[in-house]
Amino acid sequence: MNALLQLLALIRKEFLALLRDPRSRFVLIGPPIIQLLVFGYGATFDLNDVPVAVYNPDRGALSRQLLARVEGSPAFHLIGEVESEGHLRRLVDERKAMLALSFRSDFSRNLEQGRSAPLQAILDGRNSNSALIALGYLRNILIEFDQEVAARHNGPPLPAVLKVRAWHNANLASRWFIVPGIVGLLLLVVTLVVTALSIAREREAGTFDQLLVTPLNPWQILVGKSVPGLLIGLLEATFIIAVAVLWFEVPLRGSLGALYFGLLLFLLSIVGVGLMISAISVTQQQALLGAFLFLIPAVILSGFATPIANMPEVVQWLSYLDPLRYALVIVRSVFLEGADASLLLHQYWPMALIGGISLLAADWLARHRMY
Template identity: 60%
Template sequence: MPFAHIIALAVKEFLALLRDKRGRYVLIGPPIVQLLVFSFAATFDLNHVPVAIYNQDTGSASRELISHIEGSPNFEIIRSINHDADIAPLIDNKDVLLVLHIGPNFSADILRGSSTPIQVILDGRNSNTAMIAMNYLRSILLDFNRDSMKKQGQTGPRTVLEIRNWYNENLQSRWFIVPGIVGLLTLVVTLLVTALSVAREREAGTFDQLLVTPFRPVEILIGKAIPGIVVGLVESTVIILLAIVLFKIPLRGDIGALYLGIALFLLSATGIGLMISSIAVTQQQAILGAFLFMVPAVILSGFATPIANMPIVVQWLTYLDPLRYFLVVVRGVFLEGDSYALLFNQYWPMLIIGIVTLAFAGWLFRHRMY
């Protein structure tokens, strides 16, 4: 009998969710569009950084250095200037991100075998972009230095760094961002679906009616949780397929380990959504409440900025965030080929968050009356 209760309730929830054409559309269309747009947009890699060259040197060494920069896909030389006074307007107006200033004695110094400085003036308004551009420039200069030392027959200690990157060999941002978006979009959709389910009935007054039916709170809880979990499961599966087929992200680990992570993550997201929903009195409160949870949850999850860079106190806070664990699972299974054992420490916190929040939501059903 309880089983029939749960099925009946779940069917009713699905109908409430899907009967509206616009409601159906927002569950399917926007997440796909977001995946596409954000996967292309959300990258820290720079290309075609606009550069101006201020070259006072007439020798061949400076020409060679400039051709090194021209050859890089990261930079695009769009201006050559001849006066100090030209620098400020170019940077101020955001025409270029950086100006490279080569002094008049550049080639002569290099020929004599002495060290010569070049100057870079960067627009620091976005300091991360400035720092990345600076790193690119340093790598180019490292190559240039090695070449010109070889030409002059200098034999210093012959040591080089042989750098290899594990898991993401060419350091493509997209490999990092797209699995992250799987977590992000799954969270957004699941939370919105569940956050509104109780609040909608509270606002309409039908929740009180539901409570006086022979349904037990546990049955109501499960019936309300099922749509969130099913929608989240479909949503994440579609995004994962797109990530593999369209974005060619390698899936190196066990798909079972991934789906165990998804199941536990959906459990915790549904729990949080239902908890917010049972606290809220109106739909507006529910949506804004979901939002108040979601934004910090995304920021603290390590989606775009590493958790290790946060202050210790903030790092403690991230342990409450289910997305934090899920992102490790998705990225671990996709890129690092992790399986169950290595991810155990990510699984159990999500299970605990899920159980605690669901229990609290069930308790609130009976104890928060309006």
């Protein structure tokens, strides 16, 4: 009973230390909200209004019809027609156009007489991923256009066509992929910084020694330092999930229990890593550096923006150490696939393991690293 009261007092003190200063309070609450909105809208692989420049010396109707389709697609935006191919090239060079279409003067005549007509497309490969996506959109427009032209001029129809269906995300909206990912990303950032600086701050202020000579045993100290991070993390998680569902309208198809159980384990693993960093560091600057050194690879290797499957084998092994990797699978599966706890077992236990080991390590380090 006494131990519990002591623990509660310590937790209370930790909360006070975190929330006393209005500026520290603000950095815990304001930025996650702003970031969620800004990144939720900003981070998308879908292309809108790709600037397209056109050189079209063809006087016929068919090139006009094709251009009308390009303009009609929300992905493209015609920035204008130019008088020469040289001008077209310059627009791509200067990044004013991502796609440049160059027709020949006999484009319409060839098509009308049942011959094929070349169409040149130049793409800015400085972001080759966007270039490939834009090319995909253009090809889809052309396939439809081709079939119509063929039908009108009695050409042979295509013998076989692809009927593509995308599971869980029929329109392939990349926001549905990114926004659940931001849940994991922001939780990682907030919780890690809160816990990573907690012991280091006391060390630098000299109060950690005082804490050690109180009747609290090291485990109580560790638990007292973990609880604020966990609680703040859970509250923010709830808020972010609500915004994802209500504001961004990402479907939440699975069980909330499975989601929260996963997030709890995720937070536990971050708290463990954070306290471990904090226990090693002597100054807050070192703790912050440590947090950064963990945070950045954790984001990059998690599969947040680029798939883990594309990484070399060795880097993929490394990503097994990354708690965010598992959290992202859980969040995305529960949101989009409607997964329940039984499907996510293989994501749960590695995080529990990372959390357990890092907490043990933090305990050992906090006791053995005395100055």
